[in-house]
Amino acid sequence: MSPEDSDERFGINGRVALVTGASRNIGRAIALTLAEAGARVMVLYHQDEAAADGVCEEIRQQGGKSAKFQADLCDIARLREIVREVEADVGGIDILVNNAALRPNTKISDITIGEWDDVFAINLRAPFFLAQAVLPHMVKSGWGRIVNIGGSDAYQGKARRAHGVSTKSGIAGLTRALALETARFGVTVNTLVPGVIDTQRPRPDWYPGIDTGFAERKQRLPMARLGRPQEVANACLFLASEMATFTTGQELFVSGGTCPLVRQPLEEYEADDF
Incomplete structure (x- = not known):
């Protein structure tokens, strides 16, 4: 489907989208899908410039427009600078997808102040301040979409992810708060919650035994398979489009039928783990 063909259906042809963590996995799929629907996509990446170049090239090959920006999401000044650059170059950002996340696998006793603060x-913090930076344009123009990528861990809990679980719970609350303040101005803010998605993991040392764990979890999922990044991207396109004009402050689960409140089997811990 070309961007021109997508205009009437999705209503985002010519809109400017900024996607964080867009160089791989779910972020990459979201960037490509928004571009296919006609959006001009700003690809925000941290370290893998070659992967970001690849996403931009794929967008250009399908007839879309894109640009890449490098940023450490801990650097709020840099994020604000990027928003200003985009505004000066192609106009304000109409669609913000806060996708990037840090999810280290660390026991309670081993989490340092530095790791906690980084997560x-x-x-x-970055999703809030990016939203703060793009909202003036959205409110002034009377149209905007913010999609925050949450996590099912926020509802089920997750061992060795105390900091990550806390932030994803915070994302759900942040979404509702932003939605209430912006609803009257044509801006929608929603959380998209992926289930277990089959993605590439650049730091396997953070997730020891993850491949075995995924194989076991797959058998417990109602659909008996892992989700695909494209399936998350399709849901993101819905929330970012004209098809979701009356949807704000909500959480959309893309989880293959998994109930968000069903807890995973508990692992065995010993007192000396703490």
Whole structure:
């Protein structure tokens, strides 16, 4: 489907979208899907410039427009600078997708202040300040979409992810608060909550035994398979489009039928783990 063909259906042809963590996995799929629907996509990445170049090239090959921006999400000044650059170059940002996240696998006793602060800075602080930076344009223009990528861990809990779980719970609350303040101005703010998605993991040392764990969890999922990044991207397109004009402050689960309140089997812990 070309961007021109998508205009009437999705209503975002020519809109400017900024996607964080857009160089791989779910972020990449979201960037490509928004571009296919006609949006001009700003690809925000941290370290993998080659992967970001690849996403931009794919967008250009399908007839879309894109640009890349490098940023450490802990650096709020840099994020604000990027928003100003985009505004000066192509106009304000109409669609913000806060996708990037840090999810280290660390026992309670091993979480340092630095690691805790990094997770909160990337997963919760950056989404807020990016929203703060793009909202003036959205409110002034009477149209805007903010999609925050949450996590099912916020509802089920997750061992060795105390900091990550806390931030994803915070994202759900942040979404509702932003939605209430912006609803009268044509701006919608929603959380998209993926279930277990089959993605590439750049830091396997953070997730020891994850491949075995995924194989076991897959058998417990109602659909008996992992989700695909494209399935998350399709839901994001809905929330970012004209099809979701009366949807704000909500959480949309893309989880293959998994109830968000069903807890995972508890692992065994010993007293000396703490």
